[in-house]
Amino acid sequence: MATATADESAPPPAPxxxxxxxxxxxxxxxxxxxxxxxxxxxxxxxxxxxxxxxERVADRLAGLPVDALYSSPLERACETAEPTAARTGLAVKxxxxxxxxxxxxxxxxxxxxxxxxxxxxxxxxxPSQFRFPDGESFPEMQSRIVGAMEAxxxxxxGGVVVCFSHxxxxxxxxxxxxxxxxDLFQRIVISPGSVSAITFVEGQDPAVHMVNSTAEPLSGLxxx
Numbered sequence: 754m755a756t757a758t759a760d761e762s763a764p765p766p767a768p769x770x771x772x773x774x775x776x777x778x779x780x781x782x783x784x785x786x787x788x789x790x791x792x793x794x795x796x797x798x799x800x801x802x803x804x805x806x807x808e809r810v811a812d813r814l815a816g817l818p819v820d821a822l823y824s825s826p827l828e829r830a831c832e833t834a835e836p837t838a839a840r841t842g843l844a845v846k847x848x849x850x851x852x853x854x855x856x857x858x859x860x861x862x863x864x865x866x867x868x869x870x871x872x873x874x875x876x877x878x879x880p881s882q883f884r885f886p887d888g889e890s891f892p893e894m895q896s897r898i899v900g901a902m903e904a905x906x907x908x909x910x911g912g913v914v915v916c917f918s919h920x921x922x923x924x925x926x927x928x929x930x931x932x933x934x935x936d937l938f939q940r941i942v943i944s945p946g947s948v949s950a951i952t953f954v955e956g957q958d959p960a961v962h963m964v965n966s967t968a969e970p971l972s973g974l975x976x977x
Contacts, residue, residue, distance in 0.1 A: 771911035772952035772960070774975055775902055776814075777923045778915060780825075780833040781806035782945040790867060792860035792888075793853055799832045806946025809967075811836035813948065816972030819843065820912035823905065825851040825919060833946070834917040845917075850901020853919040857888020881935045895925035895935055902926060906953045913975055923949060930959040941965075950974055 781803030791797050799807065810833065819841050824834045826847040834845045859867060867873055875883045884890035905914050920943045928938035930951045942965050950962040962974060
């Protein structure tokens with residue numbers, strides 16, 4: 754009578770724990786992108802190019818099984834989410850954790866004027882030490898968006914979640930996932946309409962799949 758080998762008698766390996774895939778999308782271009790620090794001021798909408806970028810995000814998501822859509826409440830982020838909502842049939846939920854940094858007294862200022870201030874060097878090279886006048890500090894901003902991502906992973910464990918946000922919060926989130934010190938987060942580029950993808954598995958370090966991606970289809974990130 755044949756006896757089972759050790760391999761035959763061993764139980765099958767446990768299936769890999771599914772991770773939660775978060776796609777962080779920067780809003781599309783606006784008429785003031787790159788020239789003004791708009792912050793949380795209302796009334797800023799996408800430009801024609803920004804609307805094209807929003808459509809491209811929706812195109813790139815084709816074939817990816819998306820479970821939920823979340824957006825910063827600001828108009829430019831919500832407008833970027835609209836084509837994806839129309840394609841997926843999912844409602845866009847607002848999440849204050851995805852809001853732009855609160856630039857306080859710097860809100861609405863021209864970047865060229867701000868760059869002439871001595872404080873601008875701290876913003877660029879030691880952001881962990883900086884708080885915007887009457888606004889948010891960079892560590893607070895990072896803690897806010899990381900907390901939002903953790904909460905979304907809890908609600909949508911094992912799923913795919915698309916989050917529409919802003920450059921600085923996404924840079925801070927990517928830096929956290931990579932284990933990069935906040936003082937180096939300005940080295941990360943997050944372009945309008947770009948997608949950064951991170952998988953979270955409980956008890957493991959995050960896995961960063963892509964940063965500032967603007968071209969390739971995204972369906973390969975998760976089997977349908």
